[in-house]
Amino acid sequence: MTSPPDRETVRSDVAEVLIRKLEVFAPLSDVERDAVSALAGQTRSYSPREDVIRQGDRTEHVNLLLEGFACRYKTLEDGRRQILSFFVPGVICDLNVFILERMDHSIGALSPCVFGAIHRRQVDELIDRQPRITRALWWCTLVGEATAREWLLNVGQRSAYERAAHLFCELYWRLGVVGLVRDGTFDFPVTQTELGDALGLSAVHVNRTLQELRRDGLISTQGRELTVLDVEGLERAAMFDPSYLHLTDTDVGAQRRREK
Amino acid sequence: MTSPPDRETVRSDVAEVLIRKLEVFAPLSDVERDAVSALAGQTRSYSPREDVIRQGDRTEHVNLLLEGFACRYKTLEDGRRQILSFFVPGVICDLNVFILERMDHSIGALSPCVFGAIHRRQVDELIDRQPRITRALWWCTLVGEATAREWLLNVGQRSAYERAAHLFCELYWRLGVVGLVRDGTFDFPVTQTELGDALGLSAVHVNRTLQELRRDGLISTQGRELTVLDVEGLERAAMFDPSYLHLTDTDVGAQRRREK
DNA sequence: CGATCGTTTGAGTTTGATCAAATGTGGTGG
DNA sequence: CCACCACATTTGATCAAACTCAAACGATCG
Numbered sequence: 025m026t027s028p029p030d031r032e033t034v035r036s037d038v039a040e041v042l043i044r045k046l047e048v049f050a051p052l053s054d055v056e057r058d059a060v061s062a063l064a065g066q067t068r069s070y071s072p073r074e075d076v077i078r079q080g081d082r083t084e085h086v087n088l089l090l091e092g093f094a095c096r097y098k099t100l101e102d103g104r105r106q107i108l109s110f111f112v113p114g115v116i117c118d119l120n121v122f123i124l125e126r127m128d129h130s131i132g133a134l135s136p137c138v139f140g141a142i143h144r145r146q147v148d149e150l151i152d153r154q155p156r157i158t159r160a161l162w163w164c165t166l167v168g169e170a171t172a173r174e175w176l177l178n179v180g181q182r183s184a185y186e187r188a189a190h191l192f193c194e195l196y197w198r199l200g201v202v203g204l205v206r207d208g209t210f211d212f213p214v215t216q217t218e219l220g221d222a223l224g225l226s227a228v229h230v231n232r233t234l235q236e237l238r239r240d241g242l243i244s245t246q247g248r249e250l251t252v253l254d255v256e257g258l259e260r261a262a263m264f265d266p267s268y269l270h271l272t273d274t275d276v277g278a279q280r281r282r283e284k
Numbered sequence: 285m286t287s288p289p290d291r292e293t294v295r296s297d298v299a300e301v302l303i304r305k306l307e308v309f310a311p312l313s314d315v316e317r318d319a320v321s322a323l324a325g326q327t328r329s330y331s332p333r334e335d336v337i338r339q340g341d342r343t344e345h346v347n348l349l350l351e352g353f354a355c356r357y358k359t360l361e362d363g364r365r366q367i368l369s370f371f372v373p374g375v376i377c378d379l380n381v382f383i384l385e386r387m388d389h390s391i392g393a394l395s396p397c398v399f400g401a402i403h404r405r406q407v408d409e410l411i412d413r414q415p416r417i418t419r420a421l422w423w424c425t426l427v428g429e430a431t432a433r434e435w436l437l438n439v440g441q442r443s444a445y446e447r448a449a450h451l452f453c454e455l456y457w458r459l460g461v462v463g464l465v466r467d468g469t470f471d472f473p474v475t476q477t478e479l480g481d482a483l484g485l486s487a488v489h490v491n492r493t494l495q496e497l498r499r500d501g502l503i504s505t506q507g508r509e510l511t512v513l514d515v516e517g518l519e520r521a522a523m524f525d526p527s528y529l530h531l532t533d534t535d536v537g538a539q540r541r542r543e544k
Numbered sequence: 545c546g547a548t549c550g551t552t553t554g555a556g557t558t559t560g561a562t563c564a565a566a567t568g569t570g571g572t573g574g
Numbered sequence: 575c576c577a578c579c580a581c582a583t584t585t586g587a588t589c590a591a592a593c594t595c596a597a598a599c600g601a602t603c604g
Contacts, residue, residue, distance in 0.1 A: 180439045
Protein backbone atom coordinates (compact mmCIF):
# COMPACT_ATOMS: atom_id res chain seq x y z
CA MET A 25 0.00 0.00 0.00
CA THR A 26 2.83 2.41 0.72
CA SER A 27 5.46 2.21 -1.94
CA PRO A 28 8.31 4.19 -0.40
CA PRO A 29 8.39 7.51 -2.24
CA ASP A 30 11.67 9.27 -2.92
CA ARG A 31 12.66 12.09 -0.65
CA GLU A 32 11.57 14.98 -2.87
CA THR A 33 8.08 13.64 -3.23
CA VAL A 34 7.93 13.12 0.46
CA ARG A 35 8.90 16.63 1.28
CA SER A 36 6.19 18.17 -0.85
CA ASP A 37 3.62 15.71 0.47
CA VAL A 38 4.16 16.70 4.03
CA ALA A 39 4.19 20.40 3.25
CA GLU A 40 1.12 20.12 1.06
CA VAL A 41 -0.93 18.41 3.72
CA LEU A 42 0.19 20.95 6.27
CA ILE A 43 -0.66 23.91 4.08
CA ARG A 44 -4.09 22.53 3.36
CA LYS A 45 -4.62 22.08 7.08
CA LEU A 46 -3.51 25.57 8.00
CA GLU A 47 -5.50 27.26 5.26
CA VAL A 48 -8.69 25.96 6.79
CA PHE A 49 -8.08 28.59 9.43
CA ALA A 50 -6.98 31.45 7.15
CA PRO A 51 -5.52 31.71 3.65
CA LEU A 52 -1.76 32.07 3.64
CA SER A 53 0.33 34.55 1.66
CA ASP A 54 2.92 33.31 -0.81
CA VAL A 55 5.68 34.08 1.63
CA GLU A 56 3.94 32.12 4.31
CA ARG A 57 3.26 29.23 2.01
CA ASP A 58 6.92 29.15 1.08
CA ALA A 59 7.90 29.14 4.71
CA VAL A 60 5.80 26.05 5.28
CA SER A 61 7.07 24.39 2.11
CA ALA A 62 10.61 24.85 3.34
CA LEU A 63 9.94 22.41 6.16
CA ALA A 64 11.83 19.24 5.48
CA GLY A 65 9.70 16.24 6.21
CA GLN A 66 10.61 12.60 6.41
CA THR A 67 8.00 9.93 6.45
CA ARG A 68 7.80 6.71 8.42
CA SER A 69 5.40 3.83 8.25
CA TYR A 70 3.96 2.00 11.23
CA SER A 71 2.00 -1.21 11.50
CA PRO A 72 -1.19 -1.63 13.52
CA ARG A 73 -0.67 -1.54 17.30
CA GLU A 74 2.76 -0.01 16.90
CA ASP A 75 3.53 3.08 18.97
CA VAL A 76 4.61 6.27 17.27
CA ILE A 77 5.54 7.98 20.52
CA ARG A 78 5.27 6.76 24.04
CA GLN A 79 4.28 8.50 27.23
CA GLY A 80 7.37 10.01 28.89
CA ASP A 81 9.36 10.31 25.68
CA ARG A 82 11.24 13.49 25.05
CA THR A 83 10.35 14.18 21.47
CA GLU A 84 12.26 15.73 18.66
CA HIS A 85 9.63 16.22 16.01
CA VAL A 86 6.05 16.96 15.27
CA ASN A 87 4.08 14.16 13.62
CA LEU A 88 1.64 14.57 10.80
CA LEU A 89 -0.65 11.67 9.94
CA LEU A 90 -0.62 11.24 6.16
CA GLU A 91 -2.33 7.88 5.76
CA GLY A 92 -4.18 5.49 8.02
CA PHE A 93 -5.90 5.54 11.37
CA ALA A 94 -4.14 6.31 14.64
CA CYS A 95 -5.01 7.33 18.16
CA ARG A 96 -3.82 9.17 21.20
CA TYR A 97 -4.07 7.24 24.47
CA LYS A 98 -3.06 7.06 28.09
CA THR A 99 -2.71 4.01 30.28
CA LEU A 100 -2.96 3.33 33.98
CA GLU A 101 -0.29 1.31 35.75
CA ASP A 102 -2.55 -1.71 35.88
CA GLY A 103 -3.10 -1.74 32.14
CA ARG A 104 -6.45 -0.01 31.81
CA ARG A 105 -6.31 2.19 28.76
CA GLN A 106 -8.22 5.24 27.61
CA ILE A 107 -8.13 6.30 23.98
CA LEU A 108 -8.25 10.09 24.02
CA SER A 109 -8.84 10.80 20.36
CA PHE A 110 -8.77 9.27 16.94
CA PHE A 111 -6.56 10.71 14.24
CA VAL A 112 -7.69 10.82 10.66
CA PRO A 113 -5.41 11.58 7.71
CA GLY A 114 -4.31 15.20 7.61
CA VAL A 115 -4.11 15.90 11.31
CA ILE A 116 -1.15 17.15 13.24
CA CYS A 117 -0.87 14.78 16.13
CA ASP A 118 1.24 16.41 18.72
CA LEU A 119 1.95 20.08 18.40
CA ASN A 120 2.46 19.79 22.12
CA VAL A 121 5.90 18.41 21.72
CA PHE A 122 7.79 21.53 20.93
CA ILE A 123 6.45 23.39 23.93
CA LEU A 124 6.05 20.73 26.57
CA GLU A 125 9.16 18.82 27.55
CA ARG A 126 7.78 15.34 27.65
CA MET A 127 4.88 13.45 26.20
CA ASP A 128 2.20 12.89 28.81
CA HIS A 129 0.45 10.39 26.57
CA SER A 130 1.19 7.97 23.76
CA ILE A 131 0.33 7.87 20.10
CA GLY A 132 -0.28 4.55 18.43
CA ALA A 133 -1.19 3.29 14.99
CA LEU A 134 -4.50 1.47 14.65
CA SER A 135 -4.13 0.54 10.99
CA PRO A 136 -1.03 0.64 8.80
CA CYS A 137 -0.02 4.30 8.96
CA VAL A 138 2.29 6.75 7.29
CA PHE A 139 3.48 9.68 9.34
CA GLY A 140 5.40 12.74 8.25
CA ALA A 141 7.83 14.10 10.81
CA ILE A 142 8.95 17.68 11.03
CA HIS A 143 11.79 18.58 13.30
CA ARG A 144 10.85 20.59 16.32
CA ARG A 145 13.50 23.22 15.64
CA GLN A 146 11.96 24.04 12.29
CA VAL A 147 8.59 24.64 13.84
CA ASP A 148 10.24 26.77 16.49
CA GLU A 149 11.65 29.04 13.83
CA LEU A 150 8.34 29.26 12.07
CA ILE A 151 6.74 30.42 15.30
CA ASP A 152 9.31 33.12 15.83
CA ARG A 153 8.94 34.54 12.35
CA GLN A 154 5.39 33.92 11.20
CA PRO A 155 2.71 35.05 13.63
CA ARG A 156 -0.10 34.16 11.25
CA ILE A 157 1.14 30.62 10.87
CA THR A 158 1.57 30.42 14.62
CA ARG A 159 -2.01 31.40 15.00
CA ALA A 160 -3.10 28.76 12.50
CA LEU A 161 -1.10 26.09 14.30
CA TRP A 162 -2.51 27.19 17.60
CA TRP A 163 -5.95 27.00 16.12
CA CYS A 164 -5.31 23.34 15.26
CA THR A 165 -4.44 22.54 18.84
CA LEU A 166 -7.51 24.37 20.09
CA VAL A 167 -9.79 22.35 17.86
CA GLY A 168 -8.19 19.22 19.24
CA GLU A 169 -8.78 20.54 22.72
CA ALA A 170 -12.43 21.23 21.97
CA THR A 171 -12.80 17.66 20.79
CA ALA A 172 -11.22 16.36 23.97
CA ARG A 173 -13.75 18.35 25.98
CA GLU A 174 -16.63 16.87 24.03
CA TRP A 175 -15.25 13.40 24.69
CA LEU A 176 -15.19 14.15 28.38
CA LEU A 177 -18.84 15.16 28.23
CA ASN A 178 -19.47 12.03 26.24
CA VAL A 179 -17.84 9.59 28.63
CA GLY A 180 -18.97 11.41 31.74
CA GLN A 181 -22.64 11.92 30.93
CA ARG A 182 -23.89 9.90 28.00
CA SER A 183 -25.09 6.29 28.15
CA ALA A 184 -23.25 3.58 26.25
CA TYR A 185 -25.73 3.82 23.39
CA GLU A 186 -25.52 7.61 23.14
CA ARG A 187 -21.77 7.51 23.49
CA ALA A 188 -21.23 5.15 20.60
CA ALA A 189 -23.70 7.09 18.47
CA HIS A 190 -21.87 10.29 19.26
CA LEU A 191 -18.51 8.88 18.30
CA PHE A 192 -19.85 7.71 14.95
CA CYS A 193 -21.37 11.13 14.30
CA GLU A 194 -18.04 12.74 14.99
CA LEU A 195 -16.18 10.41 12.69
CA TYR A 196 -18.82 10.81 10.01
CA TRP A 197 -18.27 14.57 10.04
CA ARG A 198 -14.53 14.62 10.42
CA LEU A 199 -13.98 12.03 7.71
CA GLY A 200 -16.67 13.64 5.60
CA VAL A 201 -14.96 16.99 5.32
CA VAL A 202 -11.75 15.35 4.15
CA GLY A 203 -13.62 13.31 1.56
CA LEU A 204 -13.30 9.90 3.16
CA VAL A 205 -17.02 9.13 3.38
CA ARG A 206 -18.83 7.65 0.39
CA ASP A 207 -22.57 7.05 0.65
CA GLY A 208 -22.41 7.12 4.40
CA THR A 209 -19.67 4.51 4.42
CA PHE A 210 -16.17 4.97 5.74
CA ASP A 211 -13.21 2.85 6.65
CA PHE A 212 -13.03 2.20 10.37
CA PRO A 213 -10.28 -0.30 11.13
CA VAL A 214 -10.86 -0.39 14.87
CA THR A 215 -11.64 -3.47 16.94
CA GLN A 216 -14.43 -3.56 19.48
CA THR A 217 -11.84 -3.77 22.21
CA GLU A 218 -10.30 -0.53 20.99
CA LEU A 219 -13.73 1.03 20.71
CA GLY A 220 -14.24 0.05 24.32
CA ASP A 221 -11.03 1.80 25.29
CA ALA A 222 -12.26 4.92 23.54
CA LEU A 223 -15.75 4.89 25.02
CA GLY A 224 -14.87 3.73 28.50
CA LEU A 225 -16.83 0.48 28.05
CA SER A 226 -15.94 -3.20 28.10
CA ALA A 227 -15.56 -4.90 24.74
CA VAL A 228 -18.54 -7.11 25.47
CA HIS A 229 -20.75 -4.16 26.17
CA VAL A 230 -19.54 -2.42 23.02
CA ASN A 231 -20.63 -5.46 21.09
CA ARG A 232 -24.13 -5.39 22.51
CA THR A 233 -24.38 -1.64 22.03
CA LEU A 234 -23.42 -1.98 18.37
CA GLN A 235 -26.10 -4.60 18.00
CA GLU A 236 -28.65 -2.15 19.32
CA LEU A 237 -27.52 0.57 16.95
CA ARG A 238 -27.81 -1.89 14.09
CA ARG A 239 -31.19 -3.14 15.25
CA ASP A 240 -32.44 0.47 15.31
CA GLY A 241 -31.30 0.94 11.72
CA LEU A 242 -28.80 3.67 12.53
CA ILE A 243 -25.63 1.98 11.35
CA SER A 244 -24.35 -1.18 9.76
CA THR A 245 -20.91 -2.73 9.76
CA GLN A 246 -19.09 -5.00 7.38
CA GLY A 247 -15.53 -5.90 8.15
CA ARG A 248 -13.52 -2.75 8.68
CA GLU A 249 -16.18 -0.52 7.18
CA LEU A 250 -18.89 1.35 8.95
CA THR A 251 -22.01 2.74 7.29
CA VAL A 252 -24.20 5.42 8.74
CA LEU A 253 -27.69 4.52 7.57
CA ASP A 254 -29.65 7.28 9.27
CA VAL A 255 -27.62 10.41 9.98
CA GLU A 256 -30.44 12.33 11.54
CA GLY A 257 -31.47 9.44 13.73
CA LEU A 258 -27.91 8.95 14.85
CA GLU A 259 -27.42 12.62 15.62
CA ARG A 260 -30.68 12.71 17.54
CA ALA A 261 -29.78 9.64 19.55
CA ALA A 262 -26.39 11.13 20.37
CA MET A 263 -27.64 14.67 20.99
CA PHE A 264 -24.92 15.59 18.57
CA ASP A 265 -24.03 19.22 17.95
CA PRO A 266 -21.12 19.58 15.52
CA SER A 267 -20.18 23.06 16.63
CA TYR A 268 -17.39 21.74 18.84
CA LEU A 269 -15.58 20.59 15.70
CA HIS A 270 -15.28 24.24 14.67
CA LEU A 271 -15.82 23.45 11.03
CA THR A 272 -15.95 26.26 8.53
CA ASP A 273 -19.16 27.25 6.80
CA THR A 274 -18.00 25.65 3.58
CA ASP A 275 -17.29 22.39 5.41
CA VAL A 276 -20.76 22.40 6.87
CA GLY A 277 -22.38 23.34 3.58
CA ALA A 278 -20.61 20.59 1.68
CA GLN A 279 -21.55 18.04 4.32
CA ARG A 280 -25.20 19.02 4.29
CA ARG A 281 -25.35 18.80 0.50
CA ARG A 282 -23.78 15.38 0.68
CA GLU A 283 -26.58 14.25 2.93
CA LYS A 284 -29.35 15.18 0.52
CA MET B 285 -15.09 40.62 50.55
CA THR B 286 -13.98 42.56 47.50
CA SER B 287 -13.83 46.25 48.18
CA PRO B 288 -13.85 47.70 44.65
CA PRO B 289 -10.28 48.79 43.97
CA ASP B 290 -9.57 51.89 41.92
CA ARG B 291 -8.71 51.43 38.28
CA GLU B 292 -4.95 51.77 38.62
CA THR B 293 -4.74 49.08 41.21
CA VAL B 294 -6.88 46.85 39.09
CA ARG B 295 -4.70 47.22 36.07
CA SER B 296 -1.57 46.23 37.89
CA ASP B 297 -3.32 43.31 39.56
CA VAL B 298 -4.34 41.74 36.31
CA ALA B 299 -0.97 42.29 34.67
CA GLU B 300 0.87 41.05 37.72
CA VAL B 301 -1.04 37.80 37.87
CA LEU B 302 -0.54 37.30 34.16
CA ILE B 303 3.19 37.93 34.32
CA ARG B 304 3.59 35.51 37.18
CA LYS B 305 1.69 32.92 35.19
CA LEU B 306 3.73 33.39 32.03
CA GLU B 307 7.06 33.36 33.81
CA VAL B 308 6.42 29.85 35.02
CA PHE B 309 7.13 28.88 31.44
CA ALA B 310 10.11 31.16 30.82
CA PRO B 311 11.42 34.37 32.35
CA LEU B 312 10.42 37.48 30.40
CA SER B 313 12.62 40.37 29.35
CA ASP B 314 11.85 43.89 30.54
CA VAL B 315 10.39 44.75 27.16
CA GLU B 316 8.15 41.72 27.30
CA ARG B 317 7.11 42.45 30.84
CA ASP B 318 6.19 45.97 29.83
CA ALA B 319 4.16 44.67 26.92
CA VAL B 320 2.12 42.56 29.29
CA SER B 321 1.80 45.39 31.80
CA ALA B 322 0.37 47.58 29.08
CA LEU B 323 -2.70 45.36 28.91
CA ALA B 324 -5.61 47.25 30.33
CA GLY B 325 -7.63 45.01 32.56
CA GLN B 326 -11.01 45.56 34.12
CA THR B 327 -12.30 43.34 36.84
CA ARG B 328 -15.76 41.98 37.47
CA SER B 329 -17.20 40.05 40.36
CA TYR B 330 -19.56 37.11 40.09
CA SER B 331 -21.61 35.29 42.66
CA PRO B 332 -21.77 31.50 42.99
CA ARG B 333 -23.62 29.72 40.18
CA GLU B 334 -23.39 32.79 37.96
CA ASP B 335 -22.08 32.29 34.43
CA VAL B 336 -19.08 34.22 33.22
CA ILE B 337 -19.49 33.14 29.62
CA ARG B 338 -22.02 30.85 28.08
CA GLN B 339 -21.73 28.21 25.40
CA GLY B 340 -22.35 29.82 21.98
CA ASP B 341 -21.30 33.30 23.05
CA ARG B 342 -19.07 35.27 20.78
CA THR B 343 -16.60 36.68 23.19
CA GLU B 344 -14.70 39.90 23.32
CA HIS B 345 -12.16 39.28 26.02
CA VAL B 346 -9.96 36.78 27.74
CA ASN B 347 -10.79 36.09 31.36
CA LEU B 348 -8.30 35.73 34.15
CA LEU B 349 -9.47 34.28 37.46
CA LEU B 350 -8.09 36.49 40.23
CA GLU B 351 -10.04 35.25 43.24
CA GLY B 352 -12.37 32.39 43.96
CA PHE B 353 -13.28 29.04 42.47
CA ALA B 354 -14.77 28.61 39.02
CA CYS B 355 -15.25 25.88 36.46
CA ARG B 356 -15.56 25.12 32.79
CA TYR B 357 -18.55 22.99 31.83
CA LYS B 358 -20.72 21.72 29.02
CA THR B 359 -24.34 20.69 29.16
CA LEU B 360 -26.52 18.32 27.18
CA GLU B 361 -29.92 19.44 25.92
CA ASP B 362 -31.64 17.46 28.64
CA GLY B 363 -29.75 19.16 31.43
CA ARG B 364 -27.02 16.66 32.19
CA ARG B 365 -23.87 18.59 32.90
CA GLN B 366 -20.19 17.76 32.81
CA ILE B 367 -17.69 19.95 34.58
CA LEU B 368 -14.58 19.91 32.41
CA SER B 369 -12.11 21.56 34.74
CA PHE B 370 -11.80 23.55 37.90
CA PHE B 371 -10.16 26.94 37.85
CA VAL B 372 -8.02 28.10 40.71
CA PRO B 373 -6.85 31.69 41.21
CA GLY B 374 -4.24 32.72 38.66
CA VAL B 375 -5.45 30.76 35.67
CA ILE B 376 -6.36 32.09 32.28
CA CYS B 377 -9.72 30.59 31.59
CA ASP B 378 -10.33 30.86 27.93
CA LEU B 379 -7.43 31.68 25.70
CA ASN B 380 -9.57 29.96 23.11
CA VAL B 381 -11.71 32.98 22.62
CA PHE B 382 -9.45 35.03 20.46
CA ILE B 383 -8.85 32.25 17.99
CA LEU B 384 -12.11 30.33 17.93
CA GLU B 385 -15.19 32.27 16.95
CA ARG B 386 -17.58 31.01 19.54
CA MET B 387 -17.44 29.43 22.95
CA ASP B 388 -18.17 25.72 22.76
CA HIS B 389 -18.53 25.53 26.52
CA SER B 390 -19.47 27.71 29.46
CA ILE B 391 -17.56 29.12 32.37
CA GLY B 392 -19.31 29.51 35.70
CA ALA B 393 -18.43 30.75 39.17
CA LEU B 394 -18.59 28.20 41.96
CA SER B 395 -17.79 30.59 44.80
CA PRO B 396 -17.80 34.39 44.80
CA CYS B 397 -15.24 35.19 42.10
CA VAL B 398 -13.28 38.11 40.73
CA PHE B 399 -12.24 37.96 37.11
CA GLY B 400 -9.92 40.23 35.20
CA ALA B 401 -10.87 40.76 31.56
CA ILE B 402 -8.43 41.63 28.82
CA HIS B 403 -9.74 42.64 25.46
CA ARG B 404 -9.16 40.20 22.69
CA ARG B 405 -7.63 42.81 20.41
CA GLN B 406 -4.88 43.51 22.90
CA VAL B 407 -3.93 39.88 23.07
CA ASP B 408 -3.99 39.72 19.29
CA GLU B 409 -1.40 42.46 19.11
CA LEU B 410 0.72 40.77 21.70
CA ILE B 411 0.75 37.63 19.60
CA ASP B 412 1.82 39.49 16.48
CA ARG B 413 4.70 41.22 18.18
CA GLN B 414 5.95 38.97 20.95
CA PRO B 415 6.67 35.40 19.90
CA ARG B 416 8.03 34.46 23.29
CA ILE B 417 4.90 35.63 25.01
CA THR B 418 2.86 33.80 22.43
CA ARG B 419 4.73 30.68 23.27
CA ALA B 420 4.11 31.18 26.97
CA LEU B 421 0.41 31.71 26.37
CA TRP B 422 0.27 28.68 24.17
CA TRP B 423 2.01 26.72 26.88
CA CYS B 424 -0.80 27.68 29.27
CA THR B 425 -3.42 26.27 26.93
CA LEU B 426 -1.41 23.09 26.46
CA VAL B 427 -1.22 22.48 30.17
CA GLY B 428 -4.97 22.91 30.32
CA GLU B 429 -5.31 20.44 27.49
CA ALA B 430 -3.11 17.92 29.27
CA THR B 431 -5.34 18.22 32.31
CA ALA B 432 -8.43 17.62 30.20
CA ARG B 433 -6.84 14.44 28.86
CA GLU B 434 -6.12 13.20 32.35
CA TRP B 435 -9.74 13.86 33.29
CA LEU B 436 -10.87 11.80 30.36
CA LEU B 437 -8.71 8.93 31.55
CA ASN B 438 -10.12 9.50 34.99
CA VAL B 439 -13.78 9.40 34.05
CA GLY B 440 -13.34 6.70 31.43
CA GLN B 441 -11.27 4.20 33.37
CA ARG B 442 -11.14 4.85 37.08
CA SER B 443 -13.74 3.71 39.61
CA ALA B 444 -15.71 6.24 41.63
CA TYR B 445 -13.33 5.87 44.55
CA GLU B 446 -10.20 6.26 42.44
CA ARG B 447 -11.74 9.12 40.54
CA ALA B 448 -12.52 11.17 43.59
CA ALA B 449 -9.08 10.42 45.03
CA HIS B 450 -7.48 11.53 41.80
CA LEU B 451 -9.35 14.82 41.71
CA PHE B 452 -8.28 15.61 45.25
CA CYS B 453 -4.68 14.82 44.40
CA GLU B 454 -4.84 17.18 41.46
CA LEU B 455 -6.32 19.98 43.51
CA TYR B 456 -3.84 19.38 46.29
CA TRP B 457 -0.97 19.89 43.84
CA ARG B 458 -2.42 22.74 41.84
CA LEU B 459 -3.46 24.68 44.90
CA GLY B 460 -0.23 23.75 46.63
CA VAL B 461 2.04 25.39 44.07
CA VAL B 462 0.12 28.65 44.34
CA GLY B 463 0.32 28.57 48.13
CA LEU B 464 -3.32 27.83 48.87
CA VAL B 465 -2.74 24.66 50.89
CA ARG B 466 -1.93 24.87 54.58
CA ASP B 467 -1.21 21.66 56.49
CA GLY B 468 -2.96 19.63 53.87
CA THR B 469 -6.05 21.79 54.09
CA PHE B 470 -7.51 23.89 51.33
CA ASP B 471 -10.68 25.75 50.57
CA PHE B 472 -13.01 23.74 48.38
CA PRO B 473 -16.37 25.49 48.06
CA VAL B 474 -17.96 22.86 45.85
CA THR B 475 -21.16 20.96 46.61
CA GLN B 476 -21.43 17.22 46.24
CA THR B 477 -23.76 17.75 43.31
CA GLU B 478 -21.10 19.78 41.55
CA LEU B 479 -18.51 17.17 42.43
CA GLY B 480 -20.80 14.64 40.82
CA ASP B 481 -20.94 16.73 37.65
CA ALA B 482 -17.16 16.80 37.59
CA LEU B 483 -16.67 13.11 38.23
CA GLY B 484 -19.52 11.76 36.16
CA LEU B 485 -21.29 10.39 39.25
CA SER B 486 -24.60 11.02 40.94
CA ALA B 487 -24.56 13.25 43.99
CA VAL B 488 -25.68 10.35 46.15
CA HIS B 489 -22.83 8.20 45.03
CA VAL B 490 -20.36 11.02 45.56
CA ASN B 491 -21.56 11.19 49.12
CA ARG B 492 -20.96 7.50 49.73
CA THR B 493 -17.60 7.66 48.02
CA LEU B 494 -16.50 10.54 50.22
CA GLN B 495 -17.52 8.52 53.24
CA GLU B 496 -15.26 5.72 52.10
CA LEU B 497 -12.33 8.05 51.59
CA ARG B 498 -12.89 9.43 55.07
CA ARG B 499 -13.27 5.98 56.59
CA ASP B 500 -9.93 4.99 55.02
CA GLY B 501 -8.28 7.98 56.64
CA LEU B 502 -7.31 9.63 53.36
CA ILE B 503 -9.25 12.87 53.67
CA SER B 504 -11.51 14.78 55.99
CA THR B 505 -13.96 17.56 55.30
CA GLN B 506 -15.34 20.39 57.38
CA GLY B 507 -17.68 22.83 55.74
CA ARG B 508 -16.08 24.23 52.62
CA GLU B 509 -12.64 22.95 53.56
CA LEU B 510 -10.99 19.74 52.54
CA THR B 511 -8.00 18.20 54.29
CA VAL B 512 -5.74 15.61 52.76
CA LEU B 513 -4.71 13.43 55.69
CA ASP B 514 -2.57 10.89 53.84
CA VAL B 515 -1.08 12.20 50.61
CA GLU B 516 0.76 9.03 49.75
CA GLY B 517 -2.25 6.85 50.43
CA LEU B 518 -4.42 9.12 48.33
CA GLU B 519 -1.95 9.14 45.44
CA ARG B 520 -1.64 5.37 45.62
CA ALA B 521 -5.39 4.90 45.63
CA ALA B 522 -5.74 7.22 42.63
CA MET B 523 -2.70 5.92 40.75
CA PHE B 524 -1.78 9.56 40.58
CA ASP B 525 1.16 10.72 38.50
CA PRO B 526 1.55 14.51 38.58
CA SER B 527 3.55 14.71 35.37
CA TYR B 528 0.49 15.69 33.37
CA LEU B 529 0.37 18.95 35.32
CA HIS B 530 3.72 19.86 33.76
CA LEU B 531 4.95 21.50 36.91
CA THR B 532 8.44 22.90 37.03
CA ASP B 533 11.16 21.28 39.07
CA THR B 534 10.95 24.05 41.61
CA ASP B 535 7.21 23.51 41.95
CA VAL B 536 7.74 19.84 42.58
CA GLY B 537 10.59 20.44 44.97
CA ALA B 538 8.61 22.91 47.01
CA GLN B 539 5.65 20.57 47.16
CA ARG B 540 7.72 17.62 48.30
CA ARG B 541 9.35 19.70 51.03
CA ARG B 542 5.95 20.79 52.17
CA GLU B 543 4.96 17.18 52.60
CA LYS B 544 7.82 16.33 54.97
C1' DC C 545 -4.90 -27.15 8.92
C1' DG C 546 -3.96 -25.33 13.20
C1' DA C 547 -3.29 -20.99 15.47
C1' DT C 548 -4.52 -16.51 16.54
C1' DC C 549 -7.42 -12.81 17.00
C1' DG C 550 -11.95 -10.76 16.93
C1' DT C 551 -16.86 -11.19 17.54
C1' DT C 552 -20.85 -13.06 19.63
C1' DT C 553 -23.72 -15.21 23.30
C1' DG C 554 -25.06 -16.53 28.02
C1' DA C 555 -25.14 -16.27 33.09
C1' DG C 556 -24.19 -14.10 37.22
C1' DT C 557 -22.29 -10.09 39.70
C1' DT C 558 -21.06 -5.38 40.74
C1' DT C 559 -21.24 -0.65 40.46
C1' DG C 560 -23.52 3.16 40.46
C1' DA C 561 -28.25 5.43 39.44
C1' DT C 562 -32.80 6.61 41.00
C1' DC C 563 -36.34 7.70 44.21
C1' DA C 564 -37.73 9.13 48.59
C1' DA C 565 -37.25 10.81 52.97
C1' DA C 566 -34.69 12.33 57.11
C1' DT C 567 -31.29 15.19 59.03
C1' DG C 568 -28.02 19.30 59.15
C1' DT C 569 -26.76 24.02 58.41
C1' DG C 570 -26.72 28.79 57.29
C1' DG C 571 -29.07 32.80 56.49
C1' DT C 572 -33.13 36.06 56.82
C1' DG C 573 -36.61 38.56 58.71
C1' DG C 574 -39.94 39.22 62.33
C1' DC D 575 -33.40 35.15 69.57
C1' DC D 576 -36.29 32.21 67.26
C1' DA D 577 -39.03 30.48 63.35
C1' DC D 578 -38.63 29.47 58.97
C1' DC D 579 -36.75 28.58 54.46
C1' DA D 580 -33.65 26.99 51.13
C1' DC D 581 -30.00 23.94 50.34
C1' DA D 582 -26.77 20.45 51.24
C1' DT D 583 -25.74 16.11 53.20
C1' DT D 584 -26.90 11.67 54.66
C1' DT D 585 -29.39 7.21 54.76
C1' DG D 586 -32.20 3.39 52.99
C1' DA D 587 -34.26 0.57 49.47
C1' DT D 588 -34.76 -0.72 44.83
C1' DC D 589 -33.35 -0.97 40.08
C1' DA D 590 -30.74 -0.79 35.82
C1' DA D 591 -26.51 -0.36 33.34
C1' DA D 592 -22.44 -2.19 32.53
C1' DC D 593 -18.75 -5.57 34.00
C1' DT D 594 -16.68 -10.15 34.44
C1' DC D 595 -16.02 -14.76 33.32
C1' DA D 596 -16.47 -18.39 30.22
C1' DA D 597 -17.22 -20.53 26.11
C1' DA D 598 -18.50 -20.87 21.21
C1' DC D 599 -18.13 -19.30 16.76
C1' DG D 600 -15.83 -16.92 12.59
C1' DA D 601 -12.47 -15.01 10.10
C1' DT D 602 -7.69 -14.64 8.45
C1' DC D 603 -3.03 -16.06 7.82
C1' DG D 604 1.16 -18.56 7.54
